[in-house]
Structures are given as C-alpha cells and as structure tokens.
Amino acid sequence: MFDYLIIGAGFAGSVIAERIANVLNEKVLIIEKRNHIGGNCYDYKDKNGILIHKYGPHLFHTDYKEIFDYLSNFTDWHIYHHRVLAFIDGKKVPIPFNLNTLYMVFPEILARRIEEKLLNRYSYNSKVLILELKKEEDEDLKLLANYIYEKVFLNYTAKQWGLKPEDIEPEVTGRVPIYISRDDRYFTDRYQAVPVEGYAKIFERMLNHPNIKLMLNTDFKEVMEIDLENKKIYFLGQEFKGKVIFTGMIDEFFEYKFGALPYRSLDLKLETVEKDYFQEAAVVNYPNDCDFTRITEFKHIHPVESKKTVILKEYPKAYQTGKDIPYYPMFKEESKELYNKYRELSNGFENLILAGRLADYRYYDMDDIVKIALEVFEEGLR
Known part of the structure; x- marks a missing residue:
C-alpha cells in the first residue's frame, strides 16, 4: 500500500512526507507515537484563547530565504523579534550580554571605560566569545569576561546539564558571545517570525494530502520489526521493500544494541x-x-x-529511557563514539534513511531541520 514509511511527525518527517506526496506523487505512511502531529513544535489554544507551546517556546528565525519561502506555503507570519531577560543580582537585564546590559550591571564610570575599550578592540555590531575576552591582557576586559561567565552562564549551564559548576568545561560556556551592540534581540537572523495560527496549523496543511496517511498513538515497534542480523525491516509481518525514513531515537531503533545514548x-x-x-x-x-x-x-x-x-x-x-522526552543530546566524547556505532550499523540497511534531531543526535533549530529534510528528499529520494 505504501512506497515510504516515515517514523515521526515532527518537521523532519512531515517535510519529507509533503515532498514525497506532492513532488513524487507516491504514497507515504507516517507512524507517530504521540497523539498529535508536529513533534516538539506542537501548540494549541487553551480555554483563554492563549496559544501554548506544549513543549517549550519555539521561535522561528533563519537566514535561509528558501526555507522561509518554503514554510510560507503553509502559513502566514507575524514578524516577531525575540527578546530575553536574565534575573541577575536582583535585576532583569537583556541577554545575550550587550552594551545595554553592561550599563545595567556595572557603575556608569566603569561601564563607559569598558565600552570604550571594547569599541577600540572590536568593531561595533560584532560578536566576541567569552573565551576570547578571557585571553585579553586588559584587566577591565577580563573582569567583564569573568562576570558574564560566572553570573550569566555558569550556573545556568550547571542546572541545564545536571553538572556541578566545577565539572563544566570552560570551553562549553566560553563559546557564548557578548554583542558589541545595543541590539537587544536574542537572534540576529534576517527572517524572524511566528506563524499567525501557530505551528500545529503548518503541520496540518503540510500533511493534508491524499497520498499521506497518519498512524497516531502508535509506537513504531508495534507495527515494525528490525532484523539486525540480516539488515531487513518488516512492517506488519512482511518485509518492507520501500524506503524507511526514521526521525526518532537512533539507539531505540536498533534496540539499544550498544547501550542507551544519554x-x-x-x-x-x-x-x-x-x-x-x-x-x-x-x-x-x-x-x-x-x-x-x-x-x-x-x-x-x-x-x-x-x-x-x-x-x-x-x-x-x-532523562529516563522510555519515561521522559529526550530534549537535549549530551555532547560528551563517549556519547559521540556510541552514536557513531549506531550510525555505522545503519549503513548496512539499504532502504533506511536517518534524519532529524534524534536520529542525528544533534540539537537543531527549526530552520536547520527543514533544510536537512529538503536536502534528504532532493539527494536521497528524488
């Protein structure tokens, strides 16, 4: 009945399904564990008419015109420039740390002196990594770098990753920039917007095609079997000869053969x-x-x-395997090695394509996932 099976109805799976249905005019079945489409981008209106992002805030931003144009086929947009504050020493100040923040956290005389040194050393509107600032010989610039590192990023990162501050590699937070600018926006991409009717409507329109069938509330393991020894995939008891696009957890697909990814x-x-x-x-x-x-x-x-x-x-x-939602891959050397084992194992399956955040074991922004999905279709399916 189907030429393609797609596991997961987030952006990766939905974009590929839409392209298969509309460009190739072939039939595709999407198998989704949750009771809704859209993956972590799913949103809904509550009883007060407020649009809620069920799995945390999703703000669309991109420099890729082709990605913005593609998604514009499925939604109108509200221009939206995201701004974030951080509660530091009793004040709410803009982040990423910029020249406005500088004057809010330091005495004016010191802030003016630091600003002058920053502008003498770096160009206006540039981004400077904390790690780079820490290497400066100037004591004021070092003071600024240490302040941002300790007050803005260190403890936040410790909470986010469940680590003690002393166990966090300085390089992890050192890659975060300070903006030599008075631009308070969190993103600087050319296109910044949110869909007028929400993200769920994008997915509804994307998947509204007679060639696309959805199987919600279904774990792929309920209807599929993976023969690791012979590198074959079975669907409803029969070998599936079409293409399988898997966007879920790569370790789960291979039955945790080498262990669970963190x-x-x-x-x-x-x-x-x-x-x-x-x-x-x-x-x-x-x-x-x-x-x-x-x-x-x-x-x-x-x-x-x-x-x-x-x-x-x-x-x-x-994260507890099978109980929680896997939001963030743990970027450790041993986890990269474990992922590479699964990736190598996947190469033995002729009709398997891995795509998306969980399958690639990487954190992607929405535009990156859409771009990757379109590339997968053009290079691997068309």
Whole structure:
C-alpha cells in the first residue's frame, strides 16, 4: 500500500512526507507515537484563547530565504523579534550580554571605560566569545569576561546539564558571545517570525494530502520489526521493500544494541496567572536563582486579549529511557563514539534513511531541520 514509511511527525518527517506526496506523487505512511502531529513544535489554544507551546517556546528565525519561502506555503507570519531577560543580582537585564546590559550591571564610570575599550578592540555590531575576552591582557576586559561567565552562564549551564559548576568545561560556556551592540534581540537572523495560527496549523496543511496517511498513538515497534542480523525491516509481518525514513531515537531503533545514548529532559510546569501580564518579556532566564532555568509567557509571543496569562517554568532533569522526552543530546566524547556505532550499523540497511534531531543526535533549530529534510528528499529520494 505504501512506497515510504516515515517514523515521526515532527518537521523532519512531515517535510519529507509533503515532498514525497506532492513532488513524487507516491504514497507515504507516517507512524507517530504521540497523539498529535508536529513533534516538539506542537501548540494549541487553551480555554483563554492563549496559544501554548506544549513543549517549550519555539521561535522561528533563519537566514535561509528558501526555507522561509518554503514554510510560507503553509502559513502566514507575524514578524516577531525575540527578546530575553536574565534575573541577575536582583535585576532583569537583556541577554545575550550587550552594551545595554553592561550599563545595567556595572557603575556608569566603569561601564563607559569598558565600552570604550571594547569599541577600540572590536568593531561595533560584532560578536566576541567569552573565551576570547578571557585571553585579553586588559584587566577591565577580563573582569567583564569573568562576570558574564560566572553570573550569566555558569550556573545556568550547571542546572541545564545536571553538572556541578566545577565539572563544566570552560570551553562549553566560553563559546557564548557578548554583542558589541545595543541590539537587544536574542537572534540576529534576517527572517524572524511566528506563524499567525501557530505551528500545529503548518503541520496540518503540510500533511493534508491524499497520498499521506497518519498512524497516531502508535509506537513504531508495534507495527515494525528490525532484523539486525540480516539488515531487513518488516512492517506488519512482511518485509518492507520501500524506503524507511526514521526521525526518532537512533539507539531505540536498533534496540539499544550498544547501550542507551544519554539525554537531558525537562519537567514543564504550566501556570495560569490572574493578571494581564506576568513579566516584561517572553522569556526570563534564572541562572543563579530558583530550581527552574527560565519562565516563558506566551502572550508576549502570540498577543491576545485576555485578563489572564499563562507561564511555563522549565525544570531540567535527568532523562529516563522510555519515561521522559529526550530534549537535549549530551555532547560528551563517549556519547559521540556510541552514536557513531549506531550510525555505522545503519549503513548496512539499504532502504533506511536517518534524519532529524534524534536520529542525528544533534540539537537543531527549526530552520536547520527543514533544510536537512529538503536536502534528504532532493539527494536521497528524488
């Protein structure tokens, strides 16, 4: 009945399915474990009419015109420039750290002196890595680098990854930049927007094709068998000769043959607040205070008339296989080696294609996933 099987109805699986259906005019079945399409980008309106991002905030931004144009086939956009504050020493200040932040956390005389040295050393509107600033001989620039490292990133990263601050490699947070600019936007991409009706509507339109069938609430293991020895894939008891595009966890697909890959997960706590707005920006980070890492207020992203507002607190936690959502791959040397074993094993399957965040064991922005999915279709399926 089907020429293609796709496991996972997030951006990777949905984009590939849409291309197969519309360009190749062939039949595709999408198997999805959850009761909805859209993966972690899924959103919905609550009883107050507020659009909620169920799995945490998703803000679309890209420099790829072709990706923005492609997605524009399925949605209209609201221009949206994301701004983030961080609660530091009792103040909410803009991040990424920029010249505005500088004057909010340091005395004016010191801030002016540091700004002058930054502008003498680096060009305006440039980004400078903390690691680079730490290497400067100037004491003021070193002071700035150490302040940003310790106050903004160190403890946030420790909470996010479940590590003690002393166990975090300086290179991890050292790659975070300071903006030599007064631009408070979190992203600087050419295209920054959110879909007018939300992300779920994009997926509904993308998959609304007679060649596409959906099987929700279904773990792929319920309908598929993977013969690791003979490198064959069976669907409903019969060998499947078409292409299989897998966008889920690569270690799960191969039955954890070499062991489970490590991830970090989140506990997400939604709260309805009886006021127009709860905070000054869509997202406020709490690097040094509280057990949660950040609070998102969705009305800043999708404005709506309501006397109530909804906030989301994120509590990072260890990932338990089969119980939690795998949000973030753990980028350790041993996990990369383990992933490479699974990737090598996948090469023995002639009709298997791996694509997406979990299959590639990488953290992708939305535009990157769409770009990869389109490349997979053009290079591997067309």
